[in-house]
Amino acid sequence: MVETVLETSGLTMRFGGVIASDNVNFKLQARELRCLIGPNGAGKSTFFKCVTGLLKPTEGHVYMRGQEVTGWQTHQIASLGVGIKTQTPNVMDALSVHENIWLAARRFYSIVEARERADEIIERLALGAIARAQMGQLAHGERQRVELGIVAVANPWLVLLDEPAAGMSAQDVDRMTDIIHQLTRFAAVVIVEHDMQFIRSIAQTVTVFHQGAVLMEDSVENVMSDPQVRAVYLGKKA
Amino acid sequence: MDLSFVIFVEVLYGVASLVLISAGLAVVFGMMKVINLAHGEFMMMGGYATITAVGYGVNVFVAMLIIAPLVVGLIGLVVERLVIRHLYGRLIDTMLATWGLSLVFIGLATMIFGNTTTGISTPIPGFAFGGYQVNGYNFFIIIVSILLVITMYAILRGTRAGLIARGTMQHSDMASALGYSSDRIYMMTFFCGSALSGLAGAVLAPLVGLVPTSGGAYIAKAFITVIAGGPSLIAGLVSSATSFGLVSQFFTFTISPVIGEVALLIAAVILLRTMPKGITGRFFKGKL
C-alpha cells in the first residue's frame, strides 16, 4: 500500500460570513504530483495556507504522514520535512544565493553537511554563476529558482508550491518544470497554479476548486474536457 | 452623591486629556502612517507660545485657542518640508528623525526660555461642589476635547477635504489617483496635526509648569493611545483614551497617582499583546 503523506478531512475556513474553504477532503500519496486549480477566489490559496500553518482552519483536520498537524505553526510543519514556497518570492535579499540555500540546509544538517548540500543543489539547479551574488540583485526568474533550491536542499518528502510559475519567461518555466520533476523522485508535490499551459506540461492528477469546495479530481485530460470545469472557467482559456 | 459626581468629573477629565494629548499624533499617524516622536515638543512649544503671547498682553483664550495652534502648525509645516517629506514610507526612519527633532526643540527651548519652570495661572477659578473643591478648568478641558472630536468627525464626514482625507487613509495612492497632489495633502495634514498638538499643549499648559523637557511626559501616553487605538482615527482615539483613562483614574483613586500612571502603561502592554492591531483593528472595523 502506498503511504498517504497529506490528508485533510472536513477542512473549513470562514472569514466572518464568508466561507473560503468548505469541507475539503483531500488525500495525497507519497511521490504524487498534484495540481490545485480553480478561478480566483476558489479557495486554493486558503487551502494552501491552512495546510502550511499560515492560517488556522475554523474546522476540520490536517494530517501529515498520519500525524495530526491541525493548528501547528509553520515552522513546526516545516520541521517535519515539508518544503514550502509562498506565492511571492520569499528570500533574504541582503544575503548571497549560497547563504540563502545554506540557511535552509542548516536547519536539518550539520555545518559541514549543510555546505556540501548547498553546493550540490547549486550545481544541480545551475546556479553556480550567481552563487555569490546578492539575492536583491537577481531577476525574478532567478529568484524563483533560488527559492526552489531553498525548498529542495532540505530534502523534503512533501513540497507545497504556491504559483511557482507566476511571472516567469517560457525558458524559466521549462527549467522550473525540470526541477519539479526532479523533486518528485523523492517527494510528493502539491502545486497551486493558474497557468493551464504549465499544468498540462507537468501534471498527472488535478484537483479543481470552486467556491471553496472541491469540484472534481481527475486526470488532466478529463478535467480539461469536463463541461462543468469549462463553465467554471467561463471566459477563461481552458 | 457629591463624591461620585466629583469622581465622574475626574474620570471624564482623565479621558478628555488623553484625547487632547493624542489627537495631533493620531491625525498624522492615521493619514500619513508617520509617527511623530517630536509630538510632545510640539505641545511644549504650544505652551510656550501661549505664555509668550499672554506676556505681550493677549487674552489668554485667544492665545491658547488661536495663536498657539497657528504658531506650532507653521513650525510643523517647516519640519514637514525640511525633514519628513524625504522619509515618507520609511516608518522607522521617520520615528528616528522626529526623535532627533524633539531633542533639537528641547535644546532650542532651553536656549531661549532657560531651564526653569514657567507657568500661567488657571484662567477659570475652581468652585465648591457639596463638600468638595472642583477644579473649574477641568470642565474647560472636557469641553474642548468634546468639541474637538465633534469637529474632527464633522470635517471628515461632511467636507470635501474630509472625503479626500478618508480616501488617503484607506489607500495612500487613492488621492493621487483622483488627481489630488499627495504632496499637498501630506503638507496640510502635517500642518493640522501640528496645530492640534499646539492646541493641546496650550490648553494643558496652565495645569502644569512648563520646562523645555515637558514634552517627554506626553509623548509616551500619546504614542500608546494612538497605537492602541488602531487604524480608525476617531473611534480608535476615543476608545483607547477611554480605556486608558478609566484604568489610570481607577488606580489613581484607589492607590496613588504614580500607580495610576504605571497601571496605564501596563494596560497598554497587555492591550497590544492581546490586540496587536489595536482596538479598532479588532472592533469597530471600517469606522472613522
Next chain:
Amino acid sequence: MSRRASQDVTITLVVSAFLIWFLPLMISTYTLTVLVIYGMLGLSLGLIWGFGGILCFGQAAFFGLGAYTYAITAINIGESTLPMILAVLVPAVFAALLGAMMFYGRLTDVYLGVITLVVTLILFKFMNSTAGPQYAIGNARLGGFNGIPGFQTLNVPGDPSAYIWGDTYFYVCALALVIVFLLVTWLLRSSFGRIAVGIRENEVRMGLMGYNVAARKTMLFAIGAAIAGLAGALFANWGEIVTPNLFSLGQSAEIIIWCIVGGLGTRFGPIVGAAGLAYLKFMLGQQSMIDNTLIMGLILVLFVLFLPRGLVPAIETLLNSIIGHKKRKPKPHRMRRARHG
C-alpha cells in the same frame, strides 16, 4: 573560513591593544572608562538591532536593571563577584520574559517600539517613586530619584578590601569590552548568528524553513540585554551611584543615536558611535554657547537624512574606492532596518 576567523581575532587584539596603550596618553582614564562602558552598551543594541532587526527603544532598561541589580546585591553581600554575575543574569532573564511575550505574540516594528519604550517608562516611574523607607531590598534602600549611593565597588574576587579602581578599573573595563567584542564576533560567525541575520532579512522565509523565529529572537534579545546589564554594572562601579536616570528615555535615545551614527550591521560602528558621541558630549559640556541636546538631535536628524548607513560602513566604502581595493563583497544592499523600515 577558520583562517579568516583567526585573522579577525588577531586584528581585534592588535587594534585594541594599541588603543588601550595609546588612548590614555590623550584622554584621562576616568573619562575613557565611561567611553568604554558606553561602547559596550552601544554594542549591545548594535547586536540585536543591526544583526537581528530588533529595534529596542528601551535598551536603557537593561542597562539600568544591570546597574540596580549590582548596587542592591553589592550592598547586601559586601563583595562584588556575585553581584557582577547577577547584573548580567537578571536583565537577561527579564529580557527573555519580555521578549517571549513580544515575539511569540508576533509583534513587530512599531509595536515592539511602543512596548519596549513603555517598559522603560514603567521602570523609570517606579524607581522614581521609591523614595520612602518602605522600599528596600534587604539592606538596600531604593531611594527614589536620589538613587542608591555607597555600595561596595568592584573588588578582586574573594577579597572585599582589595578595590579595583582608577587606572586599573579602566583596564578591567577595556578588557571586558574586548572579550565581549570577541564573543559577539564568534556568535555572529556561528550558525546562530547567521540564522539571526536570516531572520532580520526575512522572518517568514526562516519560518518556512523550519526555524522557530520567536525563540531565536527571544534568545538574541536576552543576549543583548545581558551585555547591556554588564555595561550597567560597570557603570554603577564607575559612578559609585545608581539613579533612575539610567532608565530615562533620553538614555535610550542616545543608544539609538550611537548605533545610527556609527553604523548598523557592523560590530565596530556602535562602539565607535557610542565612544565618539559620548566624548563629543563631554567636550560640549564644557561650553555653554550651544545646548548639548540640540547638537545631539541635529546629528541624529542629519544622519537619518543624509547618511542612514552610518559612519563605519561609509568610511569602508570610501576607503575601498580610494585604494581601488577590489571589493570582497558586492556593494551591500541597503540593510533592512526593521520590517517596512
